[in-house]
Amino acid sequence: MSTFVVVGAGLVGAATAWQLARRGHEVTVLERDTPANAMGSSHGSARILRYGYADPFYVRMVVDARREWDELERLSGERLFTRTGSLDAGAARDPAALAAVFAEVGVDHELLTPSEAAARWPRFRFAGGAGVLWHPAAGVVDAETAVSAMLRLARAEGARVETGRPVASVERAGAGYRVAGPDGRAVEAEKVVVAAGGWLPDLLGGLPLPEAFLSAFPPLQVMQEHVFHFPYREAPSETWPTFIHTEAAMLVYGLPGGRDAVLPGGRSGQKVAVFNGGRPVRSAAAQDGAIDRASRERITAYARRALPGVVPEPYAETTCLFTNTPTEDFVVDGADGITVASPCSGHGAKFAPLLGRIIAESAAGERAAPDRFRVGGGRGAPPP
Numbered sequence: 001m002s003t004f005v006v007v008g009a010g011l012v013g014a015a016t017a018w019q020l021a022r023r024g025h026e027v028t029v030l031e032r033d034t035p036a037n038a039m040g041s042s043h044g045s046a047r048i049l050r051y052g053y054a055d056p057f058y059v060r061m062v063v064d065a066r067r068e069w070d071e072l073e074r075l076s077g078e079r080l081f082t083r084t085g086s087l088d089a090g091a092a093r094d095p096a097a098l099a100a101v102f103a104e105v106g107v108d109h110e111l112l113t114p115s116e117a118a119a120r121w122p123r124f125r126f127a128g129g130a131g132v133l134w135h136p137a138a139g140v141v142d143a144e145t146a147v148s149a150m151l152r153l154a155r156a157e158g159a160r161v162e163t164g165r166p167v168a169s170v171e172r173a174g175a176g177y178r179v180a181g182p183d184g185r186a187v188e189a190e191k192v193v194v195a196a197g198g199w200l201p202d203l204l205g206g207l208p209l210p211e212a213f214l215s216a217f218p219p220l221q222v223m224q225e226h227v228f229h230f231p232y233r234e235a236p237s238e239t240w241p242t243f244i245h246t247e248a249a250m251l252v253y254g255l256p257g258g259r260d261a262v263l264p265g266g267r268s269g270q271k272v273a274v275f276n277g278g279r280p281v282r283s284a285a286a287q288d289g290a291i292d293r294a295s296r297e298r299i300t301a302y303a304r305r306a307l308p309g310v311v312p313e314p315y316a317e318t319t320c321l322f323t324n325t326p327t328e329d330f331v332v333d334g335a336d337g338i339t340v341a342s343p344c345s346g347h348g349a350k351f352a353p354l355l356g357r358i359i360a361e362s363a364a365g366e367r368a369a370p371d372r373f374r375v376g377g378g379r380g381a382p383p384p
Contacts, residue, residue, distance in 0.1 A: 001025050002364065003189040005179045007167050007203075009035040010042035011143055012343050013195035014150040015356025016363070020193075021157035023360065028187050029151070029159060030179060032166035032199070036147040039284060041197050041321045043144055045258035046271055047349035048242045050086045050138040051107050052098050057372070059105045061351060068353035069141065076149035079142070084239045084256065086138030087117070089126035090246030095133035102135065109135040123232075123309020126245060138242055140255050143349055150356070162187075167196070170338065172208050177337065191337040193363050198222045198284030198321040200342055213335050216376040220342070223322040224287045225278040226295040229261040230303050230310035231269040240270060245306065251275040252302055261316035270310050272299055275346060276322060289319050322346035332359050332369035339363040 001024045006017045009031035021027045036042045049069075051062045066081075073080050088095050095111060102109040110133070117132035118125065126132050151161050168182040170192055180186035196203055201220050232240075242255040257271040277295060281287050296317065304312040325331060328345035332355070339362060343355045361367040368374070 002191050003176070004028070004191050004193060004363065005030060005177070005187050005189040006193045006195060007179065008195040008197060008199075009147065009151060009161060009163070010040050010195065010197055011036075011147055011349055011352040012197070012341055012355055012359070013193070014147045014154070015352045016193050016195055016341065016359045017159050017161070018150040018154040018157070019356040019360035020364065021154045021159040023364065025364065027154065027159040028189065029154070029161040030165040030167055030181075030187065031161065031163045034163050035151055035161070036144040039287070041323065041344070042147055042349070043320075044260045045142045045144055046255055046260050047141045047143045048086070048138070048253060048255050049081065049141050049350040050242060050244065051102065051135050052086060052088045052133065052138075052244060054094070054097055054101060056101050056105055059101055059107060061354065063105065063107070065351045065354040066137070068357065072146070072149060072353045075153060078145055078149045080146050080149065081139055081141050082239065083137070083139040085134060085136040085241040087121065087124065087126075087241050087243040087245075088133040089114075089117070089130065089243070091128055091130040092246035092251075093130070093244060095131045098133050107135055108137060109133060121241070123240065123307065124243065125306050125308055140242065140258065141350060142258065146352060150353070167203065170194070170203075170207050177208070191339070191363060193339045193341060193359060195341045195359070197344065198287075198323045200323065200340070201283040202285060204340070207338055207340070208336070209338055210335050213333075213375055217340070218325045218327070218331065218375070221324045222281050222283050223276055223278045223324060224281050225273060225276070225320050225322055225346075226291055226299070227271060227273045227318050227320055228296065228299050228314040229257050229269045229271050229316040230307065230312065231263060231315050233309055233311055235267065240309075247302065247306060250277065250298075250302070252299070252306075254307070260318075263315065269315065270307070272303060272307070274299060276324065278319070284321055287319065287321065291317050291319065330355070330373050331375065332362055332373040333375045334363070
């Protein structure tokens with residue numbers, strides 16, 4: 001067994017720490033603030049778990065991840081997944097092509113005409129002739145509760161979780177590494193996993209990794225995204241489905257907002273945003289949390305056109321971070337005992353417990369990550 005430092009206690013770091021600890025490794029997690037804090041990408045209670053990828057590789061990964069979520073719920077005793085079903089619409093979304101992938105992998109689905117979909121879900125208005133794809137197994141995962149559950153399980157296996165511990169440097173120390181903060185406090189371990197999310201651009205170049213690895217690492221773009229919550233016109237008798245809709249050169253997604261923005265009486269509305277519709281920032285350290293007026297007007301106009309079931313006036317708004325690779329593939333790779341994990345690009349949350357296992361196996365030398373997650377590996381086109 002080995003000693004590990006895991007940098008970051010978001011979804012990915014928490015999942016990796018749990019999977020390493022349950023394998024008998026000695027694990028210390030260093031979190032710059034608190035787990036799943038609002039400055040990172042794992043806060044809040046609502047993330048889409050959908051199967052709708054044009055690439056069968058990712059659809060199969062969702063199938064595998066769903067089993068991992070079931071196990072995590074069983075072991076933690078927490079409800080982490082709420083089934084809502086999901087709708088895919090819009091010509092650029094190509095619902096028929098997604099349906100063909102679902103048929104190949106074996107995911108239950110229906111391909112409907114826009115009029116059939118409008119009759120079943122009158123709160124949505126998906127114009128055009130591309131059809132609407134429904135898959136009932138999709139839903140919403142509670143990111144913040146999942147982080148807490150995985151860290152609790154990791155602690156039960158002997159892991160230490162230290163908060164308020166930003167990492168400034170990782171340096172070689174004998175046969176292992178010394179991971180130090182700006183205050184000089186340090187932890188030594190044989191191996192390191194860096195799961196720093198939007199702070200990765202600030203750390204990557206200073207990691208003691210081979211130059212060839214760093215040169216081949218895909219460029220990262222951190223985006224400060226804008227998210228809006230709209231009240232329902234009528235209290236829904238059932239949970240709204242999640243949706244992804246391409247319209248007017250935008251990819252819009254929406255889901256029930258959970259605890260993220262609660263109205264008087266304890267009700268929540270629909271969380272809606274444009275995928276990669278925000279603005280680039282150097283790293284998470286440069287975010288300012290400011291909402292762009294043009295983004296608010298754009299998504300409000302969209303709600304007025306396409307979501308007749310909501311009042312097109314946002315009652316809450318916030319920002320979040322996406323850390324994108326050019327292909328939107330994840331990165332799980334490393335060298336010399338350091339593993340860099342960047343399951344990001346705005347679609348990693350649904351895979352969290354599965355990615356924790358993949359990263360732990362890779363970092364411990366049990367099994368290499370999929371080739372397309374390797375630096376310089378077979379990285380494909382963006383998974384829509």
